[in-house]
Amino acid sequence: MSKYIYGIDFGTTNSALSILDKENNKIIKTLTEASILFFIQRQDSSEILSFVGQPAIEAYLQNGMAGRFMKSIKRVLPRTSFTETRVYNELYNASGLVTLILKYFKDKADAFLGENITEIILGRPVFFDEDPVKDSLAQTRLEKAATKAGFENITFQMEPIAAAFAYERTLTQNETVLVADIGGGTSDFTIVKLGPDKYKAGNRKQDLIAQGGIYIGGDSFDSSFMSKALTPYFGKDELYQSTPGKMLEVPGVLFDSITSWEKMNFFNVHKLVREIEKYHLLTKRSEKLMNLKILVEKNLGYSLFKEIENTKIQLSGADNSLFRFEKESISIARDVTIEYYNELIEVNINKIGNYLDAFLLKTQITPSEIDTIFITGGSAQVRAIQQLILTRFGADKLRSGDYLNSVSEGLAWSYYN
Numbered sequence: 322m323s324k325y326i327y328g329i330d331f332g333t334t335n336s337a338l339s340i341l342d343k344e345n346n347k348i349i350k351t352l353t354e355a356s357i358l359f360f361i362q363r364q365d366s367s368e369i370l371s372f373v374g375q376p377a378i379e380a381y382l383q384n385g386m387a388g389r390f391m392k393s394i395k396r397v398l399p400r401t402s403f404t405e406t407r408v409y410n411e412l413y414n415a416s417g418l419v420t421l422i423l424k425y426f427k428d429k430a431d432a433f434l435g436e437n438i439t440e441i442i443l444g445r446p447v448f449f450d451e452d453p454v455k456d457s458l459a460q461t462r463l464e465k466a467a468t469k470a471g472f473e474n475i476t477f478q479m480e481p482i483a484a485a486f487a488y489e490r491t492l493t494q495n496e497t498v499l500v501a502d503i504g505g506g507t508s509d510f511t512i513v514k515l516g517p518d519k520y521k522a523g524n525r526k527q528d529l530i531a532q533g534g535i536y537i538g539g540d541s542f543d544s545s546f547m548s549k550a551l552t553p554y555f556g557k558d559e560l561y562q563s564t565p566g567k568m569l570e571v572p573g574v575l576f577d578s579i580t581s582w583e584k585m586n587f588f589n590v591h592k593l594v595r596e597i598e599k600y601h602l603l604t605k606r607s608e609k610l611m612n613l614k615i616l617v618e619k620n621l622g623y624s625l626f627k628e629i630e631n632t633k634i635q636l637s638g639a640d641n642s643l644f645r646f647e648k649e650s651i652s653i654a655r656d657v658t659i660e661y662y663n664e665l666i667e668v669n670i671n672k673i674g675n676y677l678d679a680f681l682l683k684t685q686i687t688p689s690e691i692d693t694i695f696i697t698g699g700s701a702q703v704r705a706i707q708q709l710i711l712t713r714f715g716a717d718k719l720r721s722g723d724y725l726n727s728v729s730e731g732l733a734w735s736y737y738n
């Protein structure tokens with residue numbers, strides 16, 4: 322058995338691997354990468370090249386955005402309706418796609434250590450899905466992916482518990498803590514008793530008071546921005562004459578595939594382009610529908626969502642932002658105030674807030690019994706999320722650490738629990 326073990330946080334947006342040195346009780350390295358895949362077929366042969374993370378983004382841009390781009394693959398794991406997707410002439414099932422990401426991390430970390438590490442603690446959200454059948458399908462698929470990537474001794478740990486263990490390492494006294502991990506795909510909560518020496522006790526079951534989660538995160542905010550603020554630039558609300566004297570709006574389904582990554586990863590480009598062309602003619606060549614056609618045909622989804630994310634990130638630190646997207650003949654520029662942004666994402670924020678209230682009620686723990694709220698996950702930086710926590714618990718109890726690495730480090734630390 323090696324003296325090293327990996328903690329792997331396979332996230333919707335970002336993934337990370339932390340290497341724990343078990344003998345010296347120390348995390349010696351954390352590798353992070355965006356959970357992105359890109360495939361392209363070589364021109365001189367039929368070989369398919371696949372890329373993960375930043376190299377995937379670079380290959381996508383270098384190839385003029387041609388090729389197959391996939392994001393938020395974690396959300397596919399619980400989908401019973403997803404069996405496989407064709408990438409050029411190869412078929413990939415859900416595990417096969419995730420394997421590429423896990424193997425990328427394994428290869429990098431193994432190369433760093435000069436060893437083949439087969440023991441991992443793998444994170445999972447509290448709920449991949451509310452439906453227990455789908456939830457267990459997701460974990461099975463994730464486990465298969467880890468096996469295919471070359472891991473043998475695989476243990477699962479809840480992501481927010483892992484985040485709690487990371488926070489625990491910073492403590493000098495015992496605390497009852499609510500950990501809120503607001504990620505790209507899910508918002509997870511856990512209430513746990515933490516303390517500086519507690520990890521030595523081994524089994525921590527009695528310290529774990531409650532856990533729960535909801536299937537909403539930063540991706541949902543980006544989807545809301547796209548569908549509410551941007552689809553009008555791509556022809557939503559455009560009218561056409563269906564019969565003499567009768568005007569209709571172009572069908573909303575034209576925009577379904579471009580508002581979320583779950584759909585954008587897998588839609589049939591040719592079929593959608595044909596539909597768009599039909600309505601382009603019916604609307605007497607609406608320029609906005611031409612924007613939609615270009616967006617789909619030229620595979621610009623990632624570039625557009627990157628700008629949506631940039632706007633969101635700017636608004637975490639400022640009251641105003643300029644959303645700008647200029648590609649091919651598409652040109653969109655609009656000011657976005659924090660008030661307008663909050664309106665766009667309000668439905669999601671309310672769902673998270675209502676979930677948290679119900680969660681606290683169920684646990685019968687009052688906010689006064691909680692000493693600290695530790696927030697982590699990239700979306701914990703969204704101001705409406707911070708406000709949601711502040712109104713319930715006040716500013717004094719709020720703590721934050723490393724928004725992006727807490728989970729993978731905590732997964733590695735869970736080796737001791």
Ligand SMILES: Nc1ncnc2c1ncn2[C@@H]1O[C@H](COP(=O)(O)OP(=O)(O)OP(=O)(O)O)[C@@H](O)[C@H]1O
Pocket residue numbers: 331332333334335336395480503504505506507508538539540630633634635637697698699700701702703724725
């Ligand atoms: N400064 C910021 N302000 C607002 N949102 C941010 C900021 N930085 C990152 N995000 C968002 O945080 C999300 C990613 O967070 P994180 O890496 O914790 O998620 P994840 O672990 O990949 O997802 P999950 O845990 O749900 O599977 C994305 O939606 C990203 O747009």
Ligand SMILES: [Mg+2]
Pocket residue numbers: 330332333480502504505698728
């Ligand atoms: Mg996460």
